[in-house]
Each structure stands twice: as structure tokens, then as C-alpha cells.
Amino acid sequence: MGQKKKNAVPQEELLKSLMVLVEDDADIIKSGIDINDEFLLSFLIGRKYNLATAYETIQKYVDVRRRKYVKFFSQLSPMTLLYMYDFPRFMGLLKYRDPITGCMVFVFRSPPDSNTTWITIEDITTALALALDELIYVDTAVNNGLILVASGEGFGFSRMRDFTPARIKILIDICYNAYPFNIKQFHLVQCSSLFNATVKICKPFLPRKLRNRIVVHNTIESFHDVVPPNVTPSWAGGTGSAEKDWEVFDYTLERATLDRTEYHEKLAKRLAEGMT
Structure with a gap:
């Protein structure tokens, strides 16, 4: 680096x-x-x-x-999250890089209420932790920082109930405080009234620096001034069809994570043994 x-x-x-x-x-x-x-x-x-x-x-x-969170990490394996990489995707790294800062752009949304029973906040936290573990070895992420994009598309009451203070704390502890990445911007799009209400509930629990970098887009056009619509998945306001969403994603992190499955599983086993 x-x-x-x-x-x-x-x-x-x-x-x-x-x-x-x-x-x-x-x-x-x-x-x-x-x-x-x-x-x-x-x-x-x-x-x-x-x-x-x-x-x-x-x-x-x-x-x-x-x-x-030893219980959480003692069960961590990339193989248990293979379904998270299927389509329709709920998170992923874009091929697009911000032309000014060089930042990598990571997009995610809450799975629709209809998927509540099989995609949990814990699953999403695990997928994020695995992705961040691989970003440690990516020069662009470490040197330039990250831009996050969260879409409220499909956000319902069941998901709103998932965002408890305890879960927010776990997410911040694992995915923000324990990694060296600089979050340059945090954009919120497709903001329904329910999604905005949840953001207001969560915001006091976020670190001040992260709170100050949140940008709420009331129109999709203002978001497109930041990330062009042709490089964005359809569920985040992209102009392409849902069937072509796969074209906008960078799959480097998934491949690297799966390649290191043995390492992650050995580490999880070691943590599990330490609990006994």
C-alpha cells in the first residue's frame, strides 16, 4: 500500500x-x-x-x-451467507469510483418485509464484517475512504422494529469502530416517511463524525448528482432494469471472502473453543 x-x-x-x-x-x-x-x-x-x-x-x-461479540464471530463462515450474494442483491460494492475522491461506493438496502424470516440484521452485519475484512487489503479503500449509500426502497414496519438500540450498537461496534476506514459520505435515498422516522431514531446512536456526514436526498435527482444513474442498481434509483443490476457490481470482495473461507472458519473455531 x-x-x-x-x-x-x-x-x-x-x-x-x-x-x-x-x-x-x-x-x-x-x-x-x-x-x-x-x-x-x-x-x-x-x-x-x-x-x-x-x-x-x-x-x-x-x-x-x-x-x-465472541458468540457472533465464533459462528462466522462465508459459506453460511452464499444466498446473500444472489439476486436481488441487498448490498454490494459498485464498479463505480468517485472521480474526485477516488472513493469506493458501497450500497445497501434493507430486505423487504416479505424476506424478514430469512434475512436478518445479524446476517447483514456478518456480510458487512466479511466485506470489510477484505477491504483492509484494498489500497483504494484504505487510502481514499468509502462512500456509503443506503436505500429505503422496500423498507417496512418489520424492518423498522429490527433497528433496536442494542442492534445499532453492535453494528457500530463491529463495522465502524473496529476498522480503519474513513467514511467520507453517507447518502440516504428512496426515503419514505417510515425510513426517515427510523433514521431519526438511529441517528443519536451514531458517532458524531458519521452523523455529520449523512446526506438525505429528498429527490432521486440530487442523488444522481453524486452517483450517476447508469452505474447504480435499480433499487437505488438506477436507470437500468432489475435484470441488469448484476452489471453495476464489483464482485472482488465476494471472491476474496470465499477464497479465505478456511481462514474464517479456523478463526471461528478457535473463538468457539475459547468460550468453553
């Missing part, structure tokens, strides 16, 4: 210092997580070469797996 800006301390020295901190931390070493130079460098870059903050974020990454 390349160095984005010049630092007072050379990148190589910061990396060595972070490795020393990690190697002296028994909790991290015993976690079974693959701690390599590329992994550590992602946290350094994402935390703007602040050694203390990078180390603290790695500790959070380990803590949510070994303690806070």
Missing part, C-alpha cells in the same frame, strides 16, 4: 513500532487473527499514521471478536 502523505516519522519506522506493540500484546497474538505487515499498514494509513490510534483500533478489532 502506498503512502498518501509525507509523515514526520517514516512509514517503515511506524510500521515497526506498531508491530512491536502488537507482538507485546498477548490478547492480539492469541486471537488467531492473521497479523501481517499489510494488515498493520492499513490501520496506520486509515488512522492517518497516528501510532496510538492505529494500535487502539486494532485492539478494538480483536476485542469485538474475542470478548464483546
Whole structure:
């Protein structure tokens, strides 16, 4: 991964210092997580070469797996989520990159109420965590940051009840606090009154920095000023048909996740053994 800006301390020295901190931390070493130079460098870059903050974020990454949500991660396997990659998709990385910032664009929606029984908030959280694990090794994501897009299309009362304070806290702890990515923008589209009400309920529980980057689009045209309609799935206001939605997605993360199934399952087994 390349160095984005010049630092007072050379990148190589910061990396060595972070490795020393990690190697002296028994909790991290015993976690079974693959701690390599590329992994550590992602946290350094994402935390703007602040050694203390990078180390603290790695500790959070380990803590949510070994303690806070060990039951969740001890059951994690990409193979249990294969259906999440089928169409119609509920989340995914777009092929499109923001031309100004170079940010990768990640879109997601809540599955319609009719799918409540087989796609849960926990499933979505798992899929996000697996995707973020792979983004750690993607230069563009670490250096440039991410743009998130959430669509309210298909959002119903059953989904609204899913967004409890406890679940929001879990989602933030796992997918925001424990990773080094900078969320540059968070766009909300297809905003029905029910979706807007849920956003208002959730907003106080979000980190202040993330709250300040939320943009609510009252018209689809204003969203198209950010992400062109020809590169957006139909359920987020794209101009293509639902049958052609597959053309707008980048499948790199899914392939990488499935390629590392053995690693994820070994890690889950190790966490499960630690619970007994």
C-alpha cells in the first residue's frame, strides 16, 4: 500500500513500532487473527499514521471478536451467507469510483418485509464484517475512504422494529469502530416517511463524525448528482432494469471472502473453543 502523505516519522519506522506493540500484546497474538505487515499498514494509513490510534483500533478489532461479540464471530463462515450474494442483491460494492475522491461506493438496502424470516440484521452485519475484512487489503479503500449509500426502497414496519438500540450498537461496534476506514459520505435515498422516522431514531446512536456526514436526498435527482444513474442498481434509483443490476457490481470482495473461507472458519473455531 502506498503512502498518501509525507509523515514526520517514516512509514517503515511506524510500521515497526506498531508491530512491536502488537507482538507485546498477548490478547492480539492469541486471537488467531492473521497479523501481517499489510494488515498493520492499513490501520496506520486509515488512522492517518497516528501510532496510538492505529494500535487502539486494532485492539478494538480483536476485542469485538474475542470478548464483546465472541458468540457472533465464533459462528462466522462465508459459506453460511452464499444466498446473500444472489439476486436481488441487498448490498454490494459498485464498479463505480468517485472521480474526485477516488472513493469506493458501497450500497445497501434493507430486505423487504416479505424476506424478514430469512434475512436478518445479524446476517447483514456478518456480510458487512466479511466485506470489510477484505477491504483492509484494498489500497483504494484504505487510502481514499468509502462512500456509503443506503436505500429505503422496500423498507417496512418489520424492518423498522429490527433497528433496536442494542442492534445499532453492535453494528457500530463491529463495522465502524473496529476498522480503519474513513467514511467520507453517507447518502440516504428512496426515503419514505417510515425510513426517515427510523433514521431519526438511529441517528443519536451514531458517532458524531458519521452523523455529520449523512446526506438525505429528498429527490432521486440530487442523488444522481453524486452517483450517476447508469452505474447504480435499480433499487437505488438506477436507470437500468432489475435484470441488469448484476452489471453495476464489483464482485472482488465476494471472491476474496470465499477464497479465505478456511481462514474464517479456523478463526471461528478457535473463538468457539475459547468460550468453553
